[in-house]
Amino acid sequence: MPKTPVKYNKDEIWNLLSEVKDPEIPVLSILELGIAREVTIENDKVVVQITPTYSGCPAMNAIENEIEKVLRVNGIQDFEVNKDFSETWTTDWMTDKAKQKLKEYGIAPPGKTDTDDDFLNSLKSSSKIIPCPYCDSTNTELQSEFGSTACKAQYYCHDCDEPFEHFKCI
Amino acid sequence: MSTETTTLTKQDALFEYLVRLADDRLILGHRLSEWCGHGPILEEDIALANISLDYIGHAASLYEYAVEVEDKGRHRDNLVYFRNDVEYKNLKITELPKGDFGFTIARQFLFAGFSYFLYKQLSDVEDEQFAGMAQKHLKEVKYHLRHSREWVLRLGDGTDESHERIQNSFNDIWTYVGELFHQDEIEELLQGEKLAADSENFKSDWKELVVDTLEEATLEVPDFDQFMVEGSRDGLHTEHLGHLLAEMQHLRRSYPDADWE
Ligand SMILES: [Zn+2]
Numbered sequence: 093m094p095k096t097p098v099k100y101n102k103d104e105i106w107n108l109l110s111e112v113k114d115p116e117i118p119v120l121s122i123l124e125l126g127i128a129r130e131v132t133i134e135n136d137k138v139v140v141q142i143t144p145t146y147s148g149c150p151a152m153n154a155i156e157n158e159i160e161k162v163l164r165v166n167g168i169q170d171f172e173v174n175k176d177f178s179e180t181w182t183t184d185w186m187t188d189k190a191k192q193k194l195k196e197y198g199i200a201p202p203g204k205t206d207t208d209d210d211f212l213n214s215l216k217s218s219s220k221i222i223p224c225p226y227c228d229s230t231n232t233e234l235q236s237e238f239g240s241t242a243c244k245a246q247y248y249c250h251d252c253d254e255p256f257e258h259f260k261c262i
Numbered sequence: 263m264s265t266e267t268t269t270l271t272k273q274d275a276l277f278e279y280l281v282r283l284a285d286d287r288l289i290l291g292h293r294l295s296e297w298c299g300h301g302p303i304l305e306e307d308i309a310l311a312n313i314s315l316d317y318i319g320h321a322a323s324l325y326e327y328a329v330e331v332e333d334k335g336r337h338r339d340n341l342v343y344f345r346n347d348v349e350y351k352n353l354k355i356t357e358l359p360k361g362d363f364g365f366t367i368a369r370q371f372l373f374a375g376f377s378y379f380l381y382k383q384l385s386d387v388e389d390e391q392f393a394g395m396a397q398k399h400l401k402e403v404k405y406h407l408r409h410s411r412e413w414v415l416r417l418g419d420g421t422d423e424s425h426e427r428i429q430n431s432f433n434d435i436w437t438y439v440g441e442l443f444h445q446d447e448i449e450e451l452l453q454g455e456k457l458a459a460d461s462e463n464f465k466s467d468w469k470e471l472v473v474d475t476l477e478e479a480t481l482e483v484p485d486f487d488q489f490m491v492e493g494s495r496d497g498l499h500t501e502h503l504g505h506l507l508a509e510m511q512h513l514r515r516s517y518p519d520a521d522w523e
Contacts, residue, residue: 144398146315146316146319146402147315147316147319147320147322147323147398147399147402148312148314148315148316148317148318148319148320149315149319150315177323177391177394177395177398178390178391178394179394180394180397180398180401181398182401211378211404212471215407215408215411235305236305236306236308236309237309237405237408237409238305238308238309238312238313238405238409239308240308241312242312242315242316242402246305260405262401262402262405
């Protein structure tokens with residue numbers, strides 16, 4: 093570990109942050125997920141703003157620790173990681189490339205979020221069709237709204253007989 | 263807290279309001295966590311644990327904001343671990359024992375439906391941080407409502423056994439639903455400042471959701487005009503809350519300076 097503080101510009105900090113992955117979805121970085129929102133450097137102090145995904149997401153603390161670790165091992169000593177609640181995290185912030193990576197990892201990616209006006213009516217209609225990430229079949233069935241983590245739902249594909257997870261739209 | 267000799271300030275009222283909302287979610291989240299490892303099927307075990315985490319997460323952010331509003335340098339955990347039952351302001355409906363799966367689902371449905379309409383209103387309060395929290399919680403509550411509503415239909419319109427059990431659950435819990443819509447001087451003061459919801463405005467929408475769902479589930483809707491219990495916001499609780507708090511608080515009280523790090 094370098095002993096003297098190292099100076100970085102903003103782009104270089106963003107680059108360092110791209111090494112931090114979500115421990116529950118290790119193919120995606122916190123940039124691709126839209127968790128890291130803003131980097132500011134003032135008088136050599138690095139401030140990183142992050143926004144939590146789900147309120148009860150147990151990965152958030154791990155992510156915060158991981159950001160601190162990455163900054164520290166790269167010689168940054170004066171930094172702060174802040175949680176920002178003013179914007180509400182949404183899966184719409186995920187890039188198309190990130191969605192493609194999710195699919196390749198075996199998780200059906202989120203579609204576009206619905207507007208709230210439809211919600212009470214949508215309760216009465218059957219759930220949306222989610223294509224299988226393995227064989228693209230639409231002959232799939234929702235098994236549970238809650239999968240291994242709060243952000244995923246559990247589905248089953250009747251064509252390739254594989255269970256799979258869907259990253260919920262939120 | 264206000265007494266008759268001091269006037270209630272906006273700051274006091276907002277602190278109290280946030281703590282009430284947080285208490286409801288912490289206690290219900292704790293009750294749901296009791297299902298972890300005991301769910302009727304693996305998927306439901308996971309679902310209830312996830313919903314429990316959401317509620318505890320909502321409570322954490324509400325307490326965090328409450329101590330910020332209070333501005334006395336108190337840590338949010340202090341509110342959780344060092345208040346006694348009479349100081350807790352959660353509604354009694356949230357503290358009742360988890361019962362069987364039918365009872366848990368009946369309560370989740372009634373509470374998630376209420377929270378949905380509540381958070382829709384809170385999303386527009388004139389306080390950026392509070393509104394931001396409500397918008398975030400609302401997204402999650404939609405999943406809670408979808409989940410519990412589908413189970414009400416499945417159990418109500420399922421076997422004779424499941425039908426009877428969830429019907430009994432709704433009958434038993436009914437006396438506690440009136441309090442969801444209780445409002446007092448705290449809400450009144452904050453409504454004037456556009457800092458609180460007015461549950462009178464969505465009471466009929468909530469009833470419609472409940473009646474529609476229960477009828478679709480072939481269940482009888484209990485009488486909304488029956489006797490309803492009161493007093494939770496003044497710290498009056500059932501005997502169940504004390505036992506829950508004993509379990510939740512004993513470690514922290516035995517080792518007040520213990521830390522995870
Ligand atoms: Zn398939």
